[in-house]
Amino acid sequence: MYQRVLLPLALLLALCAAPFGARSAGAQAADAALAEALALPELFSIMREEGIAYGDALAEDLFGGAGNARWRAEVSAIYDVGRMYPAFLDTLGSELEGADTGAMVDYLTSAEGARVVGLEIAARRAFLDDSVREAAEAEVEGLRAEDAPRLARIEAFITSADLLESNVANALNGSLAFYHGLAEGGAMPESLTEEEILGQVWAQESDIRAETETWLYSYLATSYAPLDDAELDRYIAFYDTKAGQDLNRALFAAFDRVFTGVSRELGVAAARQLGGQDL
Template sequence: MRLALALLCATAAAPPVLAQQTDADALYDALDLGTVIEVMREEGLDYGEDLGQDLLGGQGGTAWTNLVDGLYDTGRMGDIVRARFTQELSDVDTAPLVEFFKGDLGQRVIRLENEARQALTDEEIEDAAAARVTQMRADDDPRIDLIGTFIEANDLVESNVVGAMNSNYAFYTGLLDGDVVDGGMTEEQALSDVWAQEEAIREDTRDWVYSYLTLAYQPLSDEELNRYIDISRTDAGQAMNQALFDAFDEMYVDLSRRLGEGAARMMASEDI
């Protein structure tokens, strides 16, 4: 191509690409993913505490607490998620999604989702939410079917199962790199062990997702929830959903591997 024509094409092509990238960033902000990551940090700190008891026998002390606190850094977590999320959506017209999630219903949905996720960090609330789902099923409450439709439209169970298994395997690889697993476990054995957890993970995931969404969307009317389902089923909605899973999967795999590596170092140094 002639240089002038090439420059003209580059100039003409630049604005749409930049606009889409800006829309992806705007969508990230409209979804309030920063707040989601803050809740994930709280969940991670709780998980790290439990892991320290189970794997280190509670002997990790301040060193383990500091390691977990440093890993679950919202700045680094957010950088990973935003970069992958915007990259995945760089060729997607996200303007309709930005419009929806910046609108009254979209903002209400995001607020309800964040409040519910925060609430479920309380074990009593989680148990109560699970009990409510059980009762709704016993009563043949049609709302359960609508929640199920939302879950299916967004592939929330299977995608989360895959993400959990990826994270579990990443944790194993971190431990294996430290050569502290009893019996000299190989990567193949670790992978087999992760696959053995699949059904239990799926059951736990299904229960949690139903509890979470039933709690979150309780204030929404069926018409409002159907509007959310409709936009989730669009090509852009499906692309956004996949981008979210890919971005958070990358973040959790990174965290899990680093947790495994940190645990291995401590187990080796303390001879736990």
């Protein structure tokens, strides 16, 4: 269920989680068990690849090319899993204080839960190939034209877990952080006010929403295609439980906090790159 915050659009925040040692050994062990059940190490490896690809696309948009060696090195450092992942775990653990993490791990490590997590990871990795993602989008359009019941299930899941709205909110936070990074790095006019920056960010909302919705439907349809309806219904039902809702909320909060900072750092790095060009 962690798939939601991971759009390249959502990019990212200053790694400001509490020190890892501040949590008890037992709490850290529970966090680690949950992270393994969610396959978060594999997910962060994929996100690093997504981030580096996003850095290339950003260079094309901002610099008119793939960026130089310094830019690529900075993007690689920003998406260092060794930095991002521990900070994410700290934040996730803090968000889950008092929650029933045992119930989360029990379901996610069950045969059915583990299978679904594996399908989500496999689809996420497959989507690194643009042609796979585009084919999935076309498949969803076909399901929509047929008014397929499977698409209705996915829509209900997106609504009940608040996947679209939460993703859009995180993406807007990431965009705002990127602008702040540009400003911090001196690439924005000093006369530009916070209200004007917010206006520029909000102007992107409809495009972000449309892209996020397209990605969510195609990603979830691909992930859950091997499941029968009963299996998918049970997975959705887990996220309707108190434990599932707590996990969903905590994951969104942790991704937002960690990746908003990454976005700010990308803005600062982009400002340095722009400052070194002959404009």
